[in-house]
Amino acid sequence: MNKKTVLFFIISLIIGVCVFIFALTVGKYEISMSDFFKAVFTADESVATQRSIILNLRLPRTIIAALTGIGLSISGLLYQEIFQNKLVSPDLLGVSSGSAVGAAVAILLGFSSAIISLLSFCLGIVTVLITLILSRQFKNGKSITLILAGIIVGGFMSAALSMIKYFADPMTTLSTITYWLMGSFENSIMKKVYILLPIVLVCCIVLITISWRINVVALGQEEAQTKGINYKFYQLLIIGIATLLTASTVAFSGTISWIGLVVPHLVRLIVGRDTRRTIPLCITFGGIFMMLVDIFSRTFTSQELPVSAVTGLFGTVIFVVILLIRRRDYNVH
Amino acid sequence: MSINVQHLSYKYPSGKDDVIKNLNLSIKDGTITVFLGLNGCGKTTFIKLLAGLLKADSGEILYADKKVSGLSMKERSKIFAYVPQKTYSADDYFVKDYLTYGFINSLKFYQTPSSEQLDKVQTISERLSITHLLTKKMGQISGGERQIVSIASCLLQDTPIILLDEPTSALDLKNQNIVLSLLREITKEGKTIILSSHNPNHALFLESNVVLMDKGTIIKQGLCKEIIKVEVLKEIYGENICYSENLNYKEISFQ
Numbered sequence: 001m002n003k004k005t006v007l008f009f010i011i012s013l014i015i016g017v018c019v020f021i022f023a024l025t026v027g028k029y030e031i032s033m034s035d036f037f038k039a040v041f042t043a044d045e046s047v048a049t050q051r052s053i054i055l056n057l058r059l060p061r062t063i064i065a066a067l068t069g070i071g072l073s074i075s076g077l078l079y080q081e082i083f084q085n086k087l088v089s090p091d092l093l094g095v096s097s098g099s100a101v102g103a104a105v106a107i108l109l110g111f112s113s114a115i116i117s118l119l120s121f122c123l124g125i126v127t128v129l130i131t132l133i134l135s136r137q138f139k140n141g142k143s144i145t146l147i148l149a150g151i152i153v154g155g156f157m158s159a160a161l162s163m164i165k166y167f168a169d170p171m172t173t174l175s176t177i178t179y180w181l182m183g184s185f186e187n188s189i190m191k192k193v194y195i196l197l198p199i200v201l202v203c204c205i206v207l208i209t210i211s212w213r214i215n216v217v218a219l220g221q222e223e224a225q226t227k228g229i230n231y232k233f234y235q236l237l238i239i240g241i242a243t244l245l246t247a248s249t250v251a252f253s254g255t256i257s258w259i260g261l262v263v264p265h266l267v268r269l270i271v272g273r274d275t276r277r278t279i280p281l282c283i284t285f286g287g288i289f290m291m292l293v294d295i296f297s298r299t300f301t302s303q304e305l306p307v308s309a310v311t312g313l314f315g316t317v318i319f320v321v322i323l324l325i326r327r328r329d330y331n332v333h
Numbered sequence: 334m335s336i337n338v339q340h341l342s343y344k345y346p347s348g349k350d351d352v353i354k355n356l357n358l359s360i361k362d363g364t365i366t367v368f369l370g371l372n373g374c375g376k377t378t379f380i381k382l383l384a385g386l387l388k389a390d391s392g393e394i395l396y397a398d399k400k401v402s403g404l405s406m407k408e409r410s411k412i413f414a415y416v417p418q419k420t421y422s423a424d425d426y427f428v429k430d431y432l433t434y435g436f437i438n439s440l441k442f443y444q445t446p447s448s449e450q451l452d453k454v455q456t457i458s459e460r461l462s463i464t465h466l467l468t469k470k471m472g473q474i475s476g477g478e479r480q481i482v483s484i485a486s487c488l489l490q491d492t493p494i495i496l497l498d499e500p501t502s503a504l505d506l507k508n509q510n511i512v513l514s515l516l517r518e519i520t521k522e523g524k525t526i527i528l529s530s531h532n533p534n535h536a537l538f539l540e541s542n543v544v545l546m547d548k549g550t551i552i553k554q555g556l557c558k559e560i561i562k563v564e565v566l567k568e569i570y571g572e573n574i575c576y577s578e579n580l581n582y583k584e585i586s587f588q
Contacts, residue, residue: 084422212445216434220422226384227490228410228438273425276445 005277008270012284016066019291023062024054026299061188062291064252067200068185069259069290071249073282074207075242076260077267081218081275082238083143086268090246090260093150093239097157098127099250104164104177113187116180117251124247127157128239143221182306183254185294192252199248203241207279214238214275256290256308258315263289265322289314336360336383336494336525341392343382352378354549356392360542362493365516365526367536367557370546371569376529377418379546380496383527384415396494410438414487416497420479424472428463428482429454431471435489450489457485461515477508484515495519497528501535513538533561533570534584545569 001009025031031039031050038044039051075090083092091097102123106116135149168174207214216224217234224231250256263286264278271277293314297305338358344351353375360366368376381387383394385406394401396412404412414435423431432454433446440446446454458464461481466474474482480500487495497516501509516526517539530536536543536557543560545553547569553560566574577584 209443213437213442215426215430216437218422219420219434222386222415222417223420223422225386225406226410226413226415226417227434228407230406268425272427274427274430 001277001280002271005271005281009280009284012281012288016284016288016291019288019295020062020066023065023291023295024058026295027053027058028298028302029053056190060190060193061185062294063193064188064196065185065290065294066287067193067196068249068253068256069263069286069288069293070204070283071196071200071245071286072256072260073263073267073286073289074204074279075245077264077275077278077282078207078214078238078242079260080264081214082235082242083147084218084220086265087261088147089257090242091154092147093131093243094127094154094157095124095243095246096250096255097154097161099124099247100181100255101127101157101160101164103180103251103254104161104168107176107180108164108168108173110173117192121247121251124250125243127153128243128247132236132239179306180254181308183256183308183311184304184306185253185297186304188252196248196252199244203245204279204283206237207241210234210237211276211279214279215273218273218275253307256311258308258311258319259286259289259293262311262315262318262322266318269322269325335362335397337395337398339393339395341379341382341394342390343378343387344390345378350549351390352549353382353389356549356551358544358551358554360525360527362525363520363523365520365528365539365541366544367539367541368527368529368544368546369531369533369536369569370552372531374546375549376546377498378549380415380498380527380529383494384413384496385409386415407438410490410492412492412494414490414492414495416480416483416487416495416500418498418502420471420483424470426471427467428469428471428474429458429467431482432458432467432486432489435486435491438490453489457488461485461488475508476503477505477511480504480508480512481515484512484519488519493523494525494527497526499529499531501530501532509535510538533566537561537584 021036025033025036031054035047035050036054039047039054072090076088079088079090079092080086099120103116103120105123106119111119131146131149131153134153135146138145138149165174165177168177213229213234216227216229217231217238219227221231224234263282267278267281267285271281290311293307293310297307297310336359338356341353341356342351343353356379368379370376378387382389385401385404389402401409401412433450436446436450455464458467461484463478463481463485466478466482471479471482484495484497484500500516501512504512513535516528520526539557541557543554543557544551545560545565552568553565563574
């Protein structure tokens with residue numbers, strides 16, 4: 001990491017901690033800073049209600065939001081690098097569509113929240129596996145066939161989701177499915193944190209370890225292979241990590257759009273394309289972005305706003321600003 | 334340590350005919366070999382087979398009497414460095430970063446280039462007069478500069494053989510001269526250069542060995558002065574080919 005990256009990483013980390021603390025204090029039940037510190041660092045019984053709200057409701061919710069932001073930002077960045085296309089999202093190989101079908105089936109059959117998450121996660125992974133198997137049938141080993149297979153399988157899953165929604169009861173299950181598809185951190189509990197945290201942590205450690213190599217993989221198959229990289233292995237590893245991150249976050253929070261596109265672009269605008277610099281900043285920026293979105297979604301109106309609607313509103317505006325700043329670059333090429 | 338190609342054949346999965354047909358060839362160490370021929374004659378395919386980007390249907394490639402077909406890409410990248418025709422996916426990388434990627438086959442998966450290796454980047458850049466490009470992005474430099482940077486990356490990869498797929502195809506005359514002069518200089522250090530080209534004058538300039546290809550087979554091979562003759566080239570390029578020799582230059586052109 002160069003000095004600029006270290007500086008931005010430290011600044012964003014400090015901002016991230018501030019936003020995290022702020023997220024624990026704001027909401028329908030306002031908690032003052034003095035009450036917050038008393039509730040967290042003392043056993044004072046006068047702030048028992050505040051402590052319960054912070055530890056049981058807001059802490060898991062904020063952690064899940066931050067982890068979701070990290071997971072989706074990094075997987076967006078990885079897909080964009082691997083497929084050499086800055087406009088692809090984490091759903092390129094159908095993972096979100098598959099997860100959505102898994103969750104919709106579980107909701108339709110009346111399963112519990114845990115089973116909804118499990119089925120959503122499993123079907124997200126299975127969808128990407130089907131995409132990989134289908135692309136192999138074309139036998140030309142090119143990235144474009146993988147993208148094509150992703151579009152086909154993703155399209156199939158979207159059609160399946162439409163069918164499920166058609167058969168769902170409009171008064172009960174359909175609204176639940178629709179609400180799930182719009183993304184929410186409302187049902188976050190510490191048990192989900194204990195599952196999601198190690199997944200995101202391990203994925204981040206692996207990615208930071210191989211971050212320099214990802215640059216070479218991003219040069220494309222010809223150059224990467226002749227420079228001595230086992231391209232297919234790294235391509236599969238990176239797709240595997242991106243899929244795991246997307247499927248696990250979507251399973252707990254529903255489908256959330258735009259963040260996987262906006263955060264990598266924002267980070268690249270600041271530190272360039274080198275993944276040694278972009279991955280650490282995607283972690284901090286992605287976490288901050290999603291925590292802010294969560295704060296907004298639960299405080300802007302008396303009713304909670306769907307997360308995907310908020311990421312879409314902010315994401316599109318930020319994306320336009322990035323495009324305007326980088327206008328000159330896009331004109332050159 | 335020479336390259337020996339024995340009965341090499343290759344057909345693209347989607348194609349009907351062999352693009353490379355029972356090719357036999359020997360390339361000596363420390364030489365420049367230029368592959369000439371029309372579009373689709375198999376030049377690029379042959380270079381890709383050497384680089385390991387394509388897998389031959391039959392036949393063998395031997396280097397120092399050892400088969401290279403069983404080698405992993407990492408082992409192979411210690412023998413062959415490759416300069417593709419286009420490197421557009423590197424546009425957003427800084428030249429200094431791109432050059433370091435030449436070291437990847439000598440590093441473990443968790444390692445990044447050492448300070449010694451970074452010094453080597455500086456040394457090679459000074460030698461090839463590209464230090465002023467190091468802080469620029471690959472997309473901001475000219476086509477000629479880009480080819481020199483790619484060749485510099487191959488030198489940092491430190492392989493005995495450098496493969497170049499039409500390295501001058503997108504360059505103006507001045508940049509063609511710079512790149513070809515650089516290749517001639519590198520060969521003096523003992524490197525083996527294999528390149529494909531559409532221009533027989535490049536072979537004349539490099540005073541190289543020439544392999545003339547047509548429809549996947551070798552029509553003629555030998556020293557440039559034996560092959561770059563009007564009657565030989567007419568077989569490939571047609572009747573309008575002519576050759577002029579003056580005090581200062583030799584040139585193949587069309588009438």
